[in-house]
Amino acid sequence: MQEEFKGKNQLDVEQLTKEKYKYGFTTDVETDIIEKGLNEDVIRIISAKNEEPDWLLDFRLKAYRHWLTLEVPTWAHLRIPAIDYQGLSYYADPRAKKDGPTSLDEVDPELLKTFNKLGIPLEEQMALSGIAVDAVMDSVSVKTTFKDTLLEKGIIFCSFSDAVKDHPDLVRKYMGSVVGYRDNFYATLNSAVFSDGSFVYIPKGVRCPMELSTYFRINAINTGQFERTLIVAEDDSYVSYLEGCTAPSRDENQLHAAIVEIIVNKNAEVKYSTVQNWYPGDENGKGGVYNFVTKRGLCKGDNSKLSWTQVETGSAITWKYPSCILRGDDSQAEFYSVAVTNNYQQADTGTKMIHLGKNTKSTIISKGISAGRSENSYRGLVKVSANADGARNYSQCDSLLMGDKCGAHTFPYMDIHNDTAVVEHEATTSKISEDQLFYCNQRGISTEEAVGLIVNGYAKEVINKLPMEFAVEAQKLLSISLEGSVG
Amino acid sequence: MLKIKDLHATINGKEILKGINLEVKPGEIHAIMGPNGSGKSTLSNVLVGHPAYVVTKGSVSFKEKDLFAFSPEDRSKEGIFLSFQYPVEIPGVSMVNFMRSAINEHRKYNGLEPLSASAFLKLMREKRSIVDLDVKLANRSVNEGFSGGEKKRNEIFQMAMLQPTLSILDETDSGLDIDALRVVAEGVNKLKSPTNSTIVITHYQRLLDYIKPDVVHVLYNGRIVKTAGPELALELEERGYDWIKAELGE
Numbered sequence: 075m076q077e078e079f080k081g082k083n084q085l086d087v088e089q090l091t092k093e094k095y096k097y098g099f100t101t102d103v104e105t106d107i108i109e110k111g112l113n114e115d116v117i118r119i120i121s122a123k124n125e126e127p128d129w130l131l132d133f134r135l136k137a138y139r140h141w142l143t144l145e146v147p148t149w150a151h152l153r154i155p156a157i158d159y160q161g162l163s164y165y166a167d168p169r170a171k172k173d174g175p176t177s178l179d180e181v182d183p184e185l186l187k188t189f190n191k192l193g194i195p196l197e198e199q200m201a202l203s204g205i206a207v208d209a210v211m212d213s214v215s216v217k218t219t220f221k222d223t224l225l226e227k228g229i230i231f232c233s234f235s236d237a238v239k240d241h242p243d244l245v246r247k248y249m250g251s252v253v254g255y256r257d258n259f260y261a262t263l264n265s266a267v268f269s270d271g272s273f274v275y276i277p278k279g280v281r282c283p284m285e286l287s288t289y290f291r292i293n294a295i296n297t298g299q300f301e302r303t304l305i306v307a308e309d310d311s312y313v314s315y316l317e318g319c320t321a322p323s324r325d326e327n328q329l330h331a332a333i334v335e336i337i338v339n340k341n342a343e344v345k346y347s348t349v350q351n352w353y354p355g356d357e358n359g360k361g362g363v364y365n366f367v368t369k370r371g372l373c374k375g376d377n378s379k380l381s382w383t384q385v386e387t388g389s390a391i392t393w394k395y396p397s398c399i400l401r402g403d404d405s406q407a408e409f410y411s412v413a414v415t416n417n418y419q420q421a422d423t424g425t426k427m428i429h430l431g432k433n434t435k436s437t438i439i440s441k442g443i444s445a446g447r448s449e450n451s452y453r454g455l456v457k458v459s460a461n462a463d464g465a466r467n468y469s470q471c472d473s474l475l476m477g478d479k480c481g482a483h484t485f486p487y488m489d490i491h492n493d494t495a496v497v498e499h500e501a502t503t504s505k506i507s508e509d510q511l512f513y514c515n516q517r518g519i520s521t522e523e524a525v526g527l528i529v530n531g532y533a534k535e536v537i538n539k540l541p542m543e544f545a546v547e548a549q550k551l552l553s554i555s556l557e558g559s560v561g
Numbered sequence: 562m563l564k565i566k567d568l569h570a571t572i573n574g575k576e577i578l579k580g581i582n583l584e585v586k587p588g589e590i591h592a593i594m595g596p597n598g599s600g601k602s603t604l605s606n607v608l609v610g611h612p613a614y615v616v617t618k619g620s621v622s623f624k625e626k627d628l629f630a631f632s633p634e635d636r637s638k639e640g641i642f643l644s645f646q647y648p649v650e651i652p653g654v655s656m657v658n659f660m661r662s663a664i665n666e667h668r669k670y671n672g673l674e675p676l677s678a679s680a681f682l683k684l685m686r687e688k689r690s691i692v693d694l695d696v697k698l699a700n701r702s703v704n705e706g707f708s709g710g711e712k713k714r715n716e717i718f719q720m721a722m723l724q725p726t727l728s729i730l731d732e733t734d735s736g737l738d739i740d741a742l743r744v745v746a747e748g749v750n751k752l753k754s755p756t757n758s759t760i761v762i763t764h765y766q767r768l769l770d771y772i773k774p775d776v777v778h779v780l781y782n783g784r785i786v787k788t789a790g791p792e793l794a795l796e797l798e799e800r801g802y803d804w805i806k807a808e809l810g811e
Contacts, residue, residue, distance in 0.1 A: 508612075509649045513703075516609050516645075517663040517719065518637035518670070527662060531653025531702065 111160045114138065117266055120165050124235050124270075129246060137255040137265030144259050150422040151451040151483055152391055154364070157329060164267045164300070224282075229313075230275040231286050234302050237273030244275055248306050252335040252372045252399070260331040261368040264300045268333065271301035276311040276342070285541050287316040303334040307342040309375060314345040316544055328353075330389075332367045340375025340402065345383070347540050349548050352388035354555075357446075359418025362390025369396040370426075373405035373434075381408035382425065383539045385548040387555035390419060395453065397426035400434035400462075408437045410536040412548075414555045415448030415480070424454035424485075429465040429495070438469040441533050443552075444480035445559035451483040458495040465495040474532050475505045476525070476559050526553035562587050562758060563727055568619035570607045576617070577603040579783035585727070588755040592769055592794060593762045595780035596802045601762045602646060604780070605731045609643045610636055623727065637663075638670035640726030644716035644733050651703040656715075659703050660685065660722055667723060688721040692748040710741035717748040724752075728759045734768040746771030766798035779805055 117138055121131040146157075224231050230241060237245050255265035276282055307313055317334075330352065338344050346369075355362025365388075371380040382396040392415075398407035409425040427436035436456065444450040450473070458465045473482035484501055506528050514524035529552050530537065537545050537552075568581040577600045585591050595601055607614045608621065610633035621628040623639060631639060651659070664684075665675040676684065689699055692714045704712050713733055720728055730749065734742055749759065749772050761772055769777075769791065777793040778785045781802070786809060787793065797805075 507649070510651050512611060512633065513645065513649045513651065514659075514663075515633035516637055516643050517659070517723065518634050518666040519659075519662050520632075520634050520666075523662060523666075527654045527658060528651060531651070531655070531658075534653060 110163045112138075112162070112164060112267065116164055120267060120269075123165065124238070126238055127242060130238060133250065133255065134266050134268075137262050138267075140256055141259070141262040141266055144262060147259050150393055150453075151449065151485070152393060152420050152422050154391060157364070159263075162329065165269060224284075227280050227283070228277040229280060229282055230273065232273055234268075234271040234273050234304065237304070241273070241275070244306065245273065245304065248304055248335065248337055249302075250335075252337060252370045253333050253368050257368060260366045261333055264302065264331050264333045264368070268300045268302040271303040271332070272305075273303070274305040274313060274315060276307045276313045278308040279310045280308075281311065282313040285314050285316050287318065299328065299330045299332065301332050303332070305334075305336045305344060305346070307336075307338050307344050307378075309340040309342060311339070311342045312344075314541060315347070316541060317346070317348045318351070318544065318547070328363045330363050330365045330367070332369075334367070334369040334396075336369075336371035336380060338371060338373050338375065338378040338380050338405075341377045342375065343379040344371065345381050345541075346371070346396070347544055348382075348384040348386070349540070349544050349551065350384065350386045350388050350392075351551055351555075353390075354388045354419050355390040355417065357417045357558075359390070359447075362419070363388065365389035365392045365394065367394040369394060371396075371398045371407070373398060373400045373402050373407060373431075375405075376402040376431070377404045378402045379406045381410070381539070383408075383410040383536065385412045385533075385536070385540070385544075385551065386421065386423065387414040387551050389421075392419075392421040392423055394423050395425050395455075397428070397455075398436065399428045399430065400436065400465075401430045402434075403431040404433050405431055406435045406437075408439075408539075410439045410539045412441045412443065412533040412536045412552070413450060413452075414443045414552060415445065415450040416555055416559050417446040417448060419446075419448040419450075421449070422451045422453055424452045426455040427457070427467060429456075429458040429462040429467070431462060433464040433466075434462060435466045436468075438467070438471070439535055440469075440471045441536055442471070442473045442482050443476065443529060443532070443556070444473065444482045445476040445556055447479045449481040449483070451485060453485040453487075455487040455489065456497055457487075457489040458492050458497070460491040462492050463494050465492060465497075467495070467497045469497075469499045471499075471501045472532070473501075473503045474529070475503065476556065522553070522557060525556055525559065529553070529556060562624050563760075564620075564622045566620045568604075568607070568621060569617045570603060571615050571617055572603065572613055577614075577783055578607065580619070581780075581783075581785055583778065583785060585758050585760065587726075587758055589776065590753070590759045590761060590772060590774045592772075592774035592777045592791075593760060593780050593785075594764065594777065594794065594797055597764075599780045600783045601780055602731055603783075605643055605729045605760070605762055608636075608729060609633055609641060634666070635670075637723075637725075638667050642720050642723055642725035642728045644713070644720060644728065644730045646732040646735060648704050648707075648712045648716055650705045650707075652705050654703050656699050656701060656703055657682075657685070660719065663719075664722060684722065688718060691721045691751050692717045693744055694718045709736040710738065713737055713741065713745055714748070717745055717752075721748065721752055724757075726757050728752075728757070730759065730761045730763075732762055732764065734763055734765060742768060743771060766794045769794045781805060781809070 117134050121134060253261050255262055274286060305315060336344055352363035352365055373380055380398050386392050396409060400407055407427055413421045413423050415421050425438055438454055440452045442450040442452055452471045456467045471484050475482055486499055488497055490497060511521050511524050530549050533552060537548050540548055563585040565581050565583040568578050570578040593601055603614060607616060616629060661681055668675055685699060694714055698711060704715060707715060733745060746768060774791050777789055777791055779787040787805060
């Protein structure tokens with residue numbers, strides 16, 4: 075599984091050969107890295123490099139000062155080695171020149187080669203599938219495609235840093251309105267040092283004609299990835315957004331503390347899909363990405379709708395609860411999740427559905443798959459406030475255990491303050507039996523393939539919610555991530 | 562095409578097969594009968610390579626090749642099929658996906674291209690009719706919610722799809738009423754050819770009224786103690802197994 079690679083970082087080739095993680099490589103592109111450590115000066119440098127207005131620098135500084143007062147949270151069902159926040163670098167700009175490229179021809183060919191290795195040849199994507207790609211490379215957006223086509227409809231899809239420059243009023247209005255800078259330790263950190271991300275704005279009445287997509291990866295050693303995504307859907311609009319990530323082999327852990335904020339106005343709908351494949355660490359639990367993400371949507375307007383669909387197979391530690399605040403009357407939220415943990419991976423993930431408006435509805439389908447010596451926890455909150463008449467929730471949390479050395483845990487919370495609420499919760503725990511595997515063997519299906527069939531059958535309900543392009547990748551990902559888990 | 566020589570096998574350290582000798586030629590149907598605990602299921606599981614059973618002595622050649630050199634899935638691809646006594650359910654995996662994986666694995670092994678979706682569905686329709694398997698069942702998850710009879714019919718349906726050289730029917734008649742039995746037996750008979758063979762493992766003569774064996778063996782205490790023509794089955798039906806035990810001096 076050796077890809078050709080060049081890297082000025084020390085990578086253990088032998089280790090790479092043993093691993094099945096096929097994205098194990100780095101790019102020899104000049105990275106302009108700020109020295110390690112975090113203090114107000116570093117934040118000012120980040121802000122200056124991005125040419126940010128004062129109000130944004132203030133936002134960062136407020137967050138940073140608040141962060142200094144906080145303690146690392148320890149309530150999750152996770153074992154997290156202490157992170158040396160002063161040992162990380164908070165910025166990496168891979169562009170050789172100061173001004174970014176404006177067309178594919180101007181993009182560093184090394185970078186294009188990187189994208190091709192990742193299996194996302196930009197040219198092909200542009201020509202065939204019509205997906206606009208906003209590639210975030212190590213904290214800075216390199217290019218955005220189809221910007222012009224979308225602009226005709228008034229749709230804005232650009233990097234966060236570009237949005238700050240070109241649409242400052244919009245950014246200022248919405249940024250921090252769903253995830254405030256005080257929300258939690260990692261969100262506060264992100265608010266201080268966020269690198270870049272995506273900005274999406276769908277104007278009133280517009281249906282975005284294509285799936286919007288983002289690919290990004292962490293490259294340089296010890297660089298945290300702190301991106302921010304902000305999606306605003308005005309009244310009567312629609313957008314489907316895909317987020318897919320890969321990251322190369324690493325020895326040191328990489329912190330990924332992102333924020334995603336989504337605002338859905340009256341009668342609008344946003345679909346947010348994620349296929350996450352960050353490096354999970356090796357079979358001994360060494361290395362891997364820490365994925366501590368705060369994702370939240372606000373169903374602001376009446377009859378607004380938000381759905382989160384995620385397939386999480388990577389990261390050494392996953393800690394995220396894509397959530398929704400159902401403020402508008404008749405608003406709806408859905409959360410579909412498949413979370414796979416293998417070897418020594420850990421996951422504590424789920425969702426929070428906060429019912430505030432009248433006749434709101436939420437659906438939670440969570441499928442956990444544990445293998446190896448991993449720990450996989452679902453943690454969910456269904457909260458119905460006193461004024462939230464007619465709230466409805468359906469939750470289904472299933473766990474599939476493969477082997478007897480892994481763990482699956484469920485922590486469902488229900489906080490109900492209105493007695494017209496109907497809240498249903500179902501949970502199952504199952505395992506793949508040897509008899510099932512042998513039955514497949516006897517029909518000529520290898521154990522690996524049988525596991526793939528069974529796991530995909532189990533996760534079908536969630537995979538079906540993904541846009542087609544992702545669904546195929548997700549199915550393959552499920553099988554690959556469980557390779558070697560049975561036998 | 563199958564030659565079993567002095568086969569000994571254990572499970573959990575206990576020896577169940579104590580020296581089986583058996584030869585099956587192309588086109589033949591062999592019935593293996595015997596009381597509970599005689600080793601009938603052990604024999605079928607050993608032949609298909611179930612990991613719980615350990616072969617301690619002896620050899621099996623299938624189509625002139627050493628059977629034990631092949632993994633269970635490769636034995637399947639070589640052409641051995643087992644109709645399980647208790648077919649397991651696999652929720653979430655559709656019959657269609659399951660069969661298509663199996664068929665394409667077999668085809669790949671034999672150097673053939675995988676079947677196109679339409680060719681595959683056509684094949685399914687064709688073979689379903691052999692055992693009268695309802696289209697609704699074919700669209701469900703493997704064996705999920707199937708009745709006992711439906712599960713057995715599903716086994717024969719899969720057999721029809723995979724077209725094995727050697728089929729082993731492990732107590733296929735257990736749990737079936739007369740009608741289901743007849744449908745299953747008819748299915749097996751339709752698949753019979755001069756180049757394939759069947760080993761029918763059963764307690765009762767009943768199934769053998771429909772699937773007429775060429776040879777009948779009695780398996781007792783891990784050994785084949787008697788081999789004769791189909792009339793042996795009738796004699797067992799009438800007299801039970803005691804007279805065999807007596808013959809052996811027990």
